[in-house]
Amino acid sequence: MQRADYVIKRGFFALVTIFVAVTLNFFLFRVLPGSAVTDLARVPHASPQLRHALTVEFGLDKPKWEQYLIYLRELVHGNMGISFNYQQPVIHLLIADLKNTIPMVTVGTFAAVVVGVSTGVLSAWRRGSPPDHISTNLAIFAYAFPTQWLGLMLLILFAGILPAGGMSDPFLFVAEPFWQHLGDIGTHMILPAGTLMLTAYGSYTLVVRSSLLETLGEDYVLTARAKGLPVRRIVWRHAVRNALLPMVTLIALDFGYIVGGALLVEVIFSWPGIGEAMYTAIGQRDYPMLQGGFLILTVSVIVLNFASDLVYFRLDPRITA
Amino acid sequence: MSLPLQDPTLAAEGFGLPPRRAGFFLGVLRERKAAVIGLGIIVFFIVLAVVAPYISPYSASAQTCAVYAPPSVHHWLGCDDGGIDMLSELMQGGRISLVVGFAATLVAMIIGGGVGIVSGYFGGWIDVTLMRITDYLLVIPDLVFALVIADIWGASLLHVILVIGILEWTSTARVIRAQVMSLKERVYVKRARAIGSGNWRIITKHILPQVGPLLIANTVLTVAIAIYLETALAFLGLEDPTVTTWGTILEHAFERTAISSGAWWAIVPDGLVIAAVIVGCFLFGQAIEDALNPRLKVSHLSLRRWRPRTLAGRGPDAV
Numbered sequence: 001m002q003r004a005d006y007v008i009k010r011g012f013f014a015l016v017t018i019f020v021a022v023t024l025n026f027f028l029f030r031v032l033p034g035s036a037v038t039d040l041a042r043v044p045h046a047s048p049q050l051r052h053a054l055t056v057e058f059g060l061d062k063p064k065w066e067q068y069l070i071y072l073r074e075l076v077h078g079n080m081g082i083s084f085n086y087q088q089p090v091i092h093l094l095i096a097d098l099k100n101t102i103p104m105v106t107v108g109t110f111a112a113v114v115v116g117v118s119t120g121v122l123s124a125w126r127r128g129s130p131p132d133h134i135s136t137n138l139a140i141f142a143y144a145f146p147t148q149w150l151g152l153m154l155l156i157l158f159a160g161i162l163p164a165g166g167m168s169d170p171f172l173f174v175a176e177p178f179w180q181h182l183g184d185i186g187t188h189m190i191l192p193a194g195t196l197m198l199t200a201y202g203s204y205t206l207v208v209r210s211s212l213l214e215t216l217g218e219d220y221v222l223t224a225r226a227k228g229l230p231v232r233r234i235v236w237r238h239a240v241r242n243a244l245l246p247m248v249t250l251i252a253l254d255f256g257y258i259v260g261g262a263l264l265v266e267v268i269f270s271w272p273g274i275g276e277a278m279y280t281a282i283g284q285r286d287y288p289m290l291q292g293g294f295l296i297l298t299v300s301v302i303v304l305n306f307a308s309d310l311v312y313f314r315l316d317p318r319i320t321a
Numbered sequence: 322m323s324l325p326l327q328d329p330t331l332a333a334e335g336f337g338l339p340p341r342r343a344g345f346f347l348g349v350l351r352e353r354k355a356a357v358i359g360l361g362i363i364v365f366f367i368v369l370a371v372v373a374p375y376i377s378p379y380s381a382s383a384q385t386c387a388v389y390a391p392p393s394v395h396h397w398l399g400c401d402d403g404g405i406d407m408l409s410e411l412m413q414g415g416r417i418s419l420v421v422g423f424a425a426t427l428v429a430m431i432i433g434g435g436v437g438i439v440s441g442y443f444g445g446w447i448d449v450t451l452m453r454i455t456d457y458l459l460v461i462p463d464l465v466f467a468l469v470i471a472d473i474w475g476a477s478l479l480h481v482i483l484v485i486g487i488l489e490w491t492s493t494a495r496v497i498r499a500q501v502m503s504l505k506e507r508v509y510v511k512r513a514r515a516i517g518s519g520n521w522r523i524i525t526k527h528i529l530p531q532v533g534p535l536l537i538a539n540t541v542l543t544v545a546i547a548i549y550l551e552t553a554l555a556f557l558g559l560e561d562p563t564v565t566t567w568g569t570i571l572e573h574a575f576e577r578t579a580i581s582s583g584a585w586w587a588i589v590p591d592g593l594v595i596a597a598v599i600v601g602c603f604l605f606g607q608a609i610e611d612a613l614n615p616r617l618k619v620s621h622l623s624l625r626r627w628r629p630r631t632l633a634g635r636g637p638d639a640v
Contacts, residue, residue, distance in 0.1 A: 013456070017457055017460060020457050021457075021461065028469065028470070028473065140600055140603060141596055141600065143599075143603075144545075144595075144596040144597075144599035144600045144603065145592055145595070145596045146549060146552045146553065146556075146592060147553065148552070148553065148556045148571055148575070149552075149571060149588065149591070149592035149595065152571070152575060152580065152588050152592075153588070153589075153592070156585055156588070159580065253459070255462070256459075256460065256462035256463055257462075257463075259464070259465060260464025260465060260553065263465060263468070263557075264553060264556065264557070267556075278468065282472050282557070282559070283558070290469060290472065291469075293465075294465055294466070297462055297465050298461050298462065298465070301460060301461065301462050302460055
């Protein structure tokens with residue numbers, strides 16, 4: 001019963017957070033001083049009549065709370081407005097972008113987790129040895145270098161060897177077999193996903209290392225040792241499984257950071273995803289796109305956080321509300 | 322969060338008690354090599370930033386050599402796209418980047434410390450409300466949020482500082498809140514209240530001095546995050562276009578085809594100094610945090626105490 005309470009509590013929190021995000025998304029753009037959309041009616045050299053007509057047309061003459069309700073109603077219907085730049089519904093544009101972002105971010109994050117866990121386990125296992133020092137120091141530096149710098153470094157190192165931008169080769173015939181297109185996207189993905197991996201794996205290494213060290217000091221590890229189990233089995237089957245629990249929380253907390261990293265990576269490698277779309281929107285003062293992108297990214301991070309809560313809950317039977 | 326003083330051995334050794342004097346920091350420096358290295362790096366860059374105008378070889382804004390001239394005897398780190406000496410530009414950029422880092426951290430420290438103390442001390446609905454806000458800020462992607470705010474407010478140095486400060490106070494607030502919650506139950510606080518001290522006096526005289534070191538430990542890590550975020554915002558073009566920071570140097574190199582010109586010297590040194598400062602903050606902050614967190618010590622103790630013989634690894638720390 002208590003366990004069900006936990007799920008309900010976390011779910012409720014996620015819903016409230018989404019609501020706050022939605023509300024903030026409205027007020028950030030409309031109410032704060034210097035807000036963007038209210039300036040829309042201030043067209044240069046416009047006559048007062050035109051200005052007034054624009055204000056009425058966009059509903060900016062209505063009280064704020066009414067505008068807010070209209071915004072909520074439209075959002076529920078999936079309407080995020082029309083992009084100033086593309087003259088198309090924001091939601092369609094952003095969903096298309098999201099489809100490009102998700103594979104790249106998934107591959108990058110997955111690679112970061114694999115590299116982070118394996119180097120972290122190696123470090124803890126061989127604590128104080130040269131491999132430990134090398135992998136720990138590498139992790140600290142990977143963590144410290146700015147994402148955009150790592151991306152530029154990869155660009156310099158692999159210039160001419162791997163494609164430096166975009167998601168696919170524009171000269172590849174549509175008629176080519178499916179696997180060839182997949183391979184094309186794959187090679188384009190190596191550098192962006194690699195940058196994301198480099199920027200994210202460092203903190204995983206450090207956390208796995210300290211968590212595993214702590215676990216190796218537990219009594220049940222001593223018991224396993226006393227039973228005469230081989231070291232490899234003790235480390236992998238007894239210690240690592242428990243030491244990885246904090247990783248779930250860490251990865252969840254890292255989603256926000258990874259989304260930020262993905263934004264930078266997409267800008268560097270011209271990956272046609274949602275981060276690149278937001279970057280373009282800034283340059284073109286395309287506020288509906290910016291607003292939509294912010295909302296989609298924030299809500300995805302909240303949902304992923306909730307999902308990781310559920311995973312943690314599933315993995316650790318000790319958790320109760 | 323903080324360990325209650327139930328375990329007499331822990332209490333005897335002073336674990337779980339917040340450190341009181343500046344002597345604590347000297348102790349950390351004496352015990353931990355990483356702290357010395359970290360502090361050394363930070364101090365080095367601060368000194369460099371202060372004396373930069375006197376020792377920088379060339380102007381950081383005027384053209385003194387050819388466009389993307391490679392490193393030479395006269396220009397150790399080469400030149401950028403405007404023919405400006407890279408070394409001078411890095412020194413000048415460091416001044417602004419450090420100012421942004423520390424100023425944003427100050428904002429974060431004031432908000433985070435304030436929220437943490439108020440939340441932990443008063444509890445009740447104030448605590449619930451403030452912690453919900455904190456949870457929300459912890460969850461949302463900070464770079465995306467900063468990007469949106471900086472764009473709406475307009476690109477300026479002050480806005481960048483404020484945005485970073487407003488975003489990065491959450492972890493400080495949580496740590497401080499936990500500490501204050503245990504502090505306000507201590508006997509001396511109750512005694513102070515019994516003899517008629519008001520809330521304000523208790524907070525300023527009895528609580529604030531106790532959470533000080535914790536606040537500073539968190540602050541050091543926040544400086545690293547602030548500098549990191551500044552470079553990202555600058556890279557996305559949201560920094561004041563008239564200033565030079567470590568972030569704008571990278572942005573210019575990227576925007577103005579340093580890569581296709583093969584001008585690695587416009588990119589590599591910049592990343593190295595940013596990473597050096599961040600590693601310095603990380604080492605120093607982590608060392609203070611390790612010293613403050615009693616749980617880490619306990620786990621390390623158990624690691625050694627239960628060692629029958631070498632299970633894995635080598636050296637004194639082997640399992």
